[in-house]
Amino acid sequence: QGLLVESGGGLVQAGDSLNLSCTDAQRTFQLNGMAWFRQAPGKEREFVGGVPWNRSGASGAFYSSSAQGRFTVSRDKASNTLSLQMTNLKPEDTAVYYCAATNSRIHRTEASVYLDWGQGTQVTVSP
DSSP states (O other): OOOEEEEOOEEEETTOOEEEEEEETTSOOTTSEEEEEEEOTTSOOEEEEEEOTTOOBTTTOEEOTTTTTTEEEEEETTTTEEEEEEOSOOGGGOEEEEEEEEOOSSOOOOGGGEEEEOOOEEEEEEO
């Protein structure tokens, strides 16, 4: 089983930007689809954005409607890192953000098909 480690969370103000990183510490997920999810208190975990197993950079990335246009997911296989660049943050973006890996070869947004997860990093956006 691999190890995914998120970093970069914090407290920001509405309108600010924030970058999150997820490191595939054991180089386990080179051939897996990767994605970011988030979970706010009292809510279900929701898909944010992902990249297919066979792509690098931001090529082929797919997003939730709430993330489209504000967030960018990219993958650097050389450094085993998945990034989430968030701009124009809103208070409703406040959540714990997780990166995850899936064996699926097609675009999937359901949390249930992602079998490996990081521990999460808290993002808090103040009004």
